[in-house]
Amino acid sequence: xxxxxxxxxxxxxxxxxxxxxxxxxxxxxxxxxxxxxxxxxxxxxxxxxxxxxxxxxxxxxxxxxxxxxxxxxxxxxxxxxxxxxxxxxxxxxxxxxxxxxxxxxxxxxxxxxxxxxxxxxxxxxxxxxxxxxxxxxxxxxxxxxxxxxxxxxxxxxxxxxxxxxxxxxxxxxxxxxxxxxxxxxxxxxxxxxxxxxxxxxxxxxxxxxxxxxxxxxxxxxxxxxxxxxxxxxxxxxxxxxxxxxxxxxxxxxxxxxxxxxxxxxxxxxxxxxxxxxxxxxxxxxxxxxxxxxxxxxxxxxxxxxxxxxxxxxxxxxxxxxxxxxxxxxxxxxxxxxxxxxxxxxxxxxxxxxxxxxxxx
Amino acid sequence: xxxxxxxxxxxxxxxxxxxxxxxxxxxxxxxxxxxxxxxxxxxxxxxxxxxxxxxxxxxxxxxxxxxxxxxxxxxxxxxxxxxxxxxxxxxxxxxxxxxxxxxxxxxxxxxxxxxxxxxxxxxxxxxxxxxxxxxxxxxxxxxxxxxxxxxxxxxxxxxxxxxxxxxxxxxxxxxxxxxxxxxxxxxxxxxxxxxxxxxxxxxxxxxxxxxxxxxxxxxxxxxxxxxxxxxxxxxxxxxxxxxxxxxxxxxxxxxxxxxxxxxxxxxxxxxxxxxxxxxxxxxxxxxxxxxxxxxxxxxxxxxxxxxxxxxxxxxxxxxxxxxxxxxxxxxxxxxxxxxxxxxxxxxxxxxxxxxxxxxxxxxxxxxxxxxxxxxxxxxxxxxxx
Numbered sequence: 129x130x131x132x133x134x135x136x137x138x139x140x141x142x143x144x145x146x147x148x149x150x151x152x153x154x155x156x157x158x159x160x161x162x163x164x165x166x167x168x169x170x171x172x173x174x175x176x177x178x179x180x181x182x183x184x185x186x187x188x189x190x191x192x193x194x195x196x197x198x199x200x201x202x203x204x205x206x207x208x209x210x211x212x213x214x215x216x217x218x219x220x221x222x223x224x225x226x227x228x229x230x231x232x233x234x235x236x237x238x239x240x241x242x243x244x245x246x247x248x249x250x251x252x253x254x255x256x257x258x259x260x261x262x263x264x265x266x267x268x269x270x271x272x273x274x275x276x277x278x279x280x281x282x283x284x285x286x287x288x289x290x291x292x293x294x295x296x297x298x299x300x301x302x303x304x305x306x307x308x309x310x311x312x313x314x315x316x317x318x319x320x321x322x323x324x325x326x327x328x329x330x331x332x333x334x335x336x337x338x339x340x341x342x343x344x345x346x347x348x349x350x351x352x353x354x355x356x357x358x359x360x361x362x363x364x365x366x367x368x369x370x371x372x373x374x375x376x377x378x379x380x381x382x383x384x385x386x387x388x389x390x391x392x393x394x395x396x397x398x399x400x401x402x403x404x405x406x407x408x409x410x411x412x413x414x415x416x417x418x419x420x421x422x423x424x425x426x427x428x429x430x431x432x433x434x435x436x437x438x439x440x441x442x443x444x445x446x447x448x449x450x451x452x453x454x455x456x457x458x459x460x461x462x463x464x465x466x467x468x469x470x471x472x473x474x475x476x477x478x479x480x481x482x483x484x485x486x487x488x
Numbered sequence: 489x490x491x492x493x494x495x496x497x498x499x500x501x502x503x504x505x506x507x508x509x510x511x512x513x514x515x516x517x518x519x520x521x522x523x524x525x526x527x528x529x530x531x532x533x534x535x536x537x538x539x540x541x542x543x544x545x546x547x548x549x550x551x552x553x554x555x556x557x558x559x560x561x562x563x564x565x566x567x568x569x570x571x572x573x574x575x576x577x578x579x580x581x582x583x584x585x586x587x588x589x590x591x592x593x594x595x596x597x598x599x600x601x602x603x604x605x606x607x608x609x610x611x612x613x614x615x616x617x618x619x620x621x622x623x624x625x626x627x628x629x630x631x632x633x634x635x636x637x638x639x640x641x642x643x644x645x646x647x648x649x650x651x652x653x654x655x656x657x658x659x660x661x662x663x664x665x666x667x668x669x670x671x672x673x674x675x676x677x678x679x680x681x682x683x684x685x686x687x688x689x690x691x692x693x694x695x696x697x698x699x700x701x702x703x704x705x706x707x708x709x710x711x712x713x714x715x716x717x718x719x720x721x722x723x724x725x726x727x728x729x730x731x732x733x734x735x736x737x738x739x740x741x742x743x744x745x746x747x748x749x750x751x752x753x754x755x756x757x758x759x760x761x762x763x764x765x766x767x768x769x770x771x772x773x774x775x776x777x778x779x780x781x782x783x784x785x786x787x788x789x790x791x792x793x794x795x796x797x798x799x800x801x802x803x804x805x806x807x808x809x810x811x812x813x814x815x816x817x818x819x820x821x822x823x824x825x826x827x828x829x830x831x832x833x834x835x836x837x838x839x840x841x842x843x844x845x846x847x848x849x850x851x852x853x854x855x856x857x858x859x860x861x862x863x864x865x866x867x868x869x870x871x872x873x
Contacts, residue, residue, distance in 0.1 A: 375580070377580040380576070383546075383567045384567055384668075386671070395593070399584040399585075400584070
C-alpha cells in the first residue's frame with residue numbers, strides 16, 4: 129500500500145517538477161518576447177474584433193442606448209423582446225412589456241403600460257418573426273443542401289471529363305470572383321418581367337419575379353436561385369481538389385465489386401468527401417444565416433411590394449436596418465446576439481450528426 | 489475456369505514529336521492458366537506483370553490480343569461482368585466501412601438468377617418456351633450467411649465489426665481476400681498481395697493463400713516480384729521481362745532448366761554465379777579450367793557465359809575448378825563462401841553444407857553438372873546446355 133502511495137506521489141511529483149523546469153527555462157524567459165511578436169496582431173484584433181464583439185453583447189442588454197452619446201438607462205431584456213415580438217416603431221419611442229398589453233385587431237396596435245408606468249401604443253410589426261427569421265431559415269434550408277448537391281454533381285462531372293477540364297474549372301470559378309451586387313444586377317435583368325427568363329419560358333411580361341408586383345414566393349425562388357448560383361464555385365473548388373486526392377484504386381475496387389455508378393458515388397465518393405462536405409456544410413450554413421448582400425443585390429430593398437411590408441427581410445438585413453438609426457442600435461445588437469445563438473445551435477447539431485457520418 | 493491470353497499486348501503510346509517512343513508494357517503474351525490452378529506471374533518491377541493482371545481484370549484495356557475465360561471472349565467485357573475477384577497491392581479496403589460491410593459490399597451489388605416456379609413447384613416457361621428466370625438481389629439474411637461463411641474461411645470472424653485501420657496488415661489482407669472471394673468469382677487475381685507484410689507474416693499468409701485457393705478451387709493468378717514467394721505456392725510460374733514471357737512451367741522445372749540467362753539469374757537466392765567462359769571440344773571452360781563436360785550433345789566451340797548455382801559445387805581437393813574464398817559466412821544449416829574469381833562477372837557466392845571443412849584462401853572443387861549452365865552471348869542469351 130505504502131509502495132503504491134509512494135509511486136503515486138512520485139508520479140505527481142514528477143509532473144510538478146517537469147512543469148517547473150519548463151517554466152523556469154524556456155517559458156518564463158521568453159514569454160515576453162512571444163507576446164511582443166504577437167502584439168501587432170493582438171492589438172489590432174483587440175480593437176477591431178474583440179472589443180466590438182464584447183461591446184455588442186453589452187449593448188444588447190442596455191436600455192435606451194444611444195450610440196452617438198453612448199448613454200443608456202441601465203440594463204434590460206427589452207431589446208430581445210423587441211426583436212422577437214414588438215419590433216416596430218412605437219408611438220412614444222418607448223418600449224412596453226408584452227404582458228401588459230391589449231391588442232386592437234383593427235388598427236393592429238398594442239396598448240399598454242411601459243416599464244416606467246406610462247401608457248403607450250405600439251404597432252405590432254413582427255418583421256423578425258414574420259419575415260426575417262422564416263426567410264433566413266428558408267434560404268438556409270433550401271440553398272445549403274441544394275448548392276452542396278449541385279456542387280458535388282458538378283465537381284464529379286468535372287473530375288471525370290478529361291478534355292477542357294481546366295477551362296471548365298475556370299468558368300465555374302468565375303462567379304466566386306464576381307461582385308455580389310454586380311451579379312445581383314445581372315440577375316435583376318434576367319428576372320425582369322420583360323427579361324430573358326420570361327421570354328424563354330414564355331411567361332409573358334405580367335409574370336413578376338423581383339419587381340414591386342412580385343409575390344413573396346416568386347421573389348424567394350429568384351433569391352434562392354441567385355444564392356445557389358453564387359455559392360457554387362467555392363464548393364466546387366473544395367470538392368474538386370478533394371476528389372483529386374481520392375485514391376483511384378477505390379474506384380477500381382468498386383468496379384470489381386460490381387457497384388454501379390450511383391452506388392459508387394454514394395458508397396465511395398461521398399464518404400471519402402465527408403470531411404469536406406462537413407466543412408462546406410458548416411461554413412455555408414453560417415454564411416446563409418448571414419445572407420444580406422444577395423437581397424440588396426437582387427431587390428435593392430427588403431421588399432418586393434414597394435416597402436409596404438418587408439417580405440424579403442433577412443436577419444442580417446434587419447440588423448443593418450436597426451443600426452442605421454441611433455435609437456435602435458441596441459435592438460440590432462440583440463438581434464445579432466440571437467443570430468449568434470441560432471448559428472451556435474445549428475453548428476453544434478451538425479457536429480453531433482457528423483460524428484457518425486464523417487470519416488477522416 | 490481456364491484463362492487464356494492470346495497475343496495480349498499493352499502499348500502506352502509515346503509522343504513522336506518529342507521523340508518519346510511507344511512503351512510496350514506487355515508484348516504479345518500467350519498464357520494459358522489451367523482451371524483451378526494457381527499461376528504466379530513473376531518478374532522484376534516494370535516487367536508488365538501487374539499490367540497483365542489489370543488487363544485480365546478488365547481495369548486496363550488491351551491494345552491488342554484477346555482474353556478468354558473458358559469459352560467466353562471477355563476482352564471487351566466490363567470488369568463487373570467478368571466475375572473476378574481482385575486483391576489489390578495495398579488492399580484498397582473501403583476505409584469508412586467496417587470489415588463486415590467491406591466484405592458484404594460486392595454481395596449487395598450482386599443479382600442472382602432464380603428459376604421461377606409455380607405453386608406446385610413446376611418450372612414456369614417464358615414466352616419463348618425457355619425456363620423463366622427471375623433476377624433478384626440477395627436478401628439480408630443470405631448476405632449475412634455468405635459473409636460469415638467467407639469470414640470463417642479466411643479467419644477474420646472476430647474482426648467483422650472493426651474498421652480496416654484497426655487491423656494489422658495481415659488481417660487487412662485476409663479481409664481483402666474475403667472481399668474478393670465472397671461473390672464466388674470464377675477467377676481470383678492477386679496483385680503483390682504479400683508485399684506489405686513482414687517476413688514471418690509473409691510466410692504465414694502465403695500458406696494461407698495456398699490453403700484458401702485449394703479449398704475453393706478457384707483459378708488464381710498471382711503477381712509478385714519475389715521469386716521465393718511465387719515458387720513456393722504456385723502450380724506454375726511465368727517469368728516475364730519487359731513485357732515478354734521468358735519461360736513458363738512448374739517452379740522446380742523452371743529453376744532446374746532455365747531457358748536463358750535472365751531466368752537463371754532471376755530465380756534463386758543467392759543468385760546464380762556468372763562467369764566469362766567458353767566451350768571447346770564439348771567441354772565448358774571458365775578461364776582455362778574445365779567446369780563441366782558436355783555429354784548430352786555436340787556443341788560447336790564458342791565463347792559463352794557460364795552460370796553455376798551457388799549450391800552447385802562440391803569441395804574436392806582434386807577438383808578442376810578453383811576460386812579465392814574471401815570470407816566464410818555461417819548460415820546455420822549451410823555456410824556461404826564469399827569469393828572472388830578473375831573471370832566472374834560479379835562477386836560470387838557458394839553454398840556448401842556446414843560440416844564441410846573449408847578455409848579462407850584457395851578452394852578447389854568440382855562442379856555439379858546439373859547446376860552448371862552455359863548461355864549464348866548473342867540475342868536473348870539462350871541457354872546452350
